[in-house]
Amino acid sequence: MLKILKYSFYDLIRSRWSYVYFLFYLLLGFVLLFLNNDVSKAVITLMNIIIVLVPLIGTIFGVMYYYNSKEFTELLLAQPIKRSSIFLGQYLGVAGSLTLSLVLGLGIPFVLYGLFKSDAIFDFSLLLVTGAFLTMIFTALSFNIALSNENRIKGFGYAVLLWLFLAVIYDGLFLMSLIVFKEYPLDSFSLAATMFNPIDLSRTLILLKLDISALLGYTGAVFKQFFGTNQGLIISMLMLTLWTILPIWRLVFKSKKKDF
């Protein structure tokens, strides 16, 4: 598995996509800090970008990589290698290189601008951790989609739809249900609804750590009581881990059964 992981990783680096992604974040980080010059303010702006872009890039990259390396995968399948290690290796290669680009790309400018001297270090590391989780989750989901669809166009379509659903449509449905059922106590409902969407979960997790959480008022107080405690943080981290593990597990399971 490690060999395949290494191969996928180097393949991505050689194809320069990792560099492009890395440079994009590097530039973003520098420009943000150059315009803002305040680490904690830049974290807020960055959050807006991370919760939208990271899942999108993870999804597109995952699908693209799977379809692109399909022939090589089939070649590998002919070898005496366990199927799970082929797919897991490929997945970890892609997700790993994307995560590395994200963490390094954003980390370097922030460190250079004095992150360690700033008290935003915890917020920033939370941002990077959720960003890494989002990359892992969405790459895994897109691998699943690609594995289940032989047709590339269909696969791409589903992958984009998935991103659209979790990033936009889910919130719309969430909003509608909040408005329709506004006569009822909605605190636990909204807590649950945030838990079931990794993007919303990351957004709330970061928002509550930043001082704009004061805008959230009473509902925010309920959320803060939950997420603000260590238990809440552990539960949400568990939830993100679950969101990562479930698609990976399905990937392994599906790949064993699939007829190539």
Added chain:
Amino acid sequence: MRYLPTVFLLLFLKTFLWAKTTPICSDCEVKSILEGVQRASDFDTLLIKNGTYKEFNILIDKPLTLLGENYPIIDGEDQGEIIRIVSDNVTIDGLFIINVGTSYTTDYAAIRVVKSENYLIQNVVLEKLFFGIYLEKSNNGKVYHNKIIGDAIDEYNSGNGIQLWYSHNVVVDRNIVQGVRDGIYLEFSDNVTINNNTSANNLRYGLHFMFSNDDVYTNNVFENNGAGVAVMFSKRIKMIGNTFRKNWGTAAFGMLLKEINDAEISGNTFEENTIGINIEGSNRIEYTNNNFIKNGWAVKVLGACYTNTFTKNNFLYNSFDISYNSKLNDNVFDQNYWSDYTGYDLDKNGVGDVPYRPVKLFSYIVNKTPETIVLLRSLFMDIIDFSEKVSPVFTPDKLLDANPLMKKAL
């Protein structure tokens, strides 16, 4: 009767030329302030030398000047009130008063002025206090350049820094108030001038006033108070050039206006407050040249607010510029600068050609269903805000700034 002017002149000369200065110190003839006050005659000066005086309940019942040299410490040892002034023309200058008693039944104050006029309290430092300077039915006085540093933790057992109750024509200038319940508190006090004060880190309000008309507030700084500034039930107030900063928290405001009529609010800066101004039942207020910077809500209008005008204000980087809870709008927004404005100015006259709508759909939804605030900063909200901006359906369609400025108003 011919001699009457001469008699008056003699009396006058007696009071002013024969007015003595009595030094008070641990090895002077007069050893305590209380003793000094009792011995003194009208218009004397008590020169209190450096040292510690463990005294409380000092009653000043004649026109005197208490002048501290190098900030002598008056330690009340938590016994109760320290200085009570019940005479006109009293001056207190340069004292350091600590350890005012805390009580749940009596408002002990470091300096209390009762039914007196023409008093001057200046250069006084108060620490470890319950109430600081308490003016009770005392008109025509001045509270100047004092420093009040409290250590209040709970609202129920702490007092206010400077409190005015039924006291008219008072000037409160260049004071620093910190760490008390309400920094400056006014009730039933008309024609009061409050200038150049700093009120910060107080438990509840930096400035709190009720039923006080015709007051003027200029160049004060209110920072990081528990709930900001509350202004209620008053008429003809002028607030000019004040700064309201960092009143941040779930129930904090830069300024809360309730039942305020005919006021003028101009040149103020509201920066980093959860709600810049919260307006309720306030009419005919003119807001001009204010800066609203990085607030959660710059202006939150809660209803029954009519004929208010907002002109030449700067709204910079607020999460929500204006929040409204009704479709009815009788307030005018004109020639403001909005950092969120995306219109253009083809004829280059400095005024945008497309009107700006300051109420976002999201803020409308949040007003209807407060729980939806959890969707703050989600992509979906940005999208529907954008579509509402293009064609307003839910937000009051007459609520717009027809002449949004392209550059910041000065």
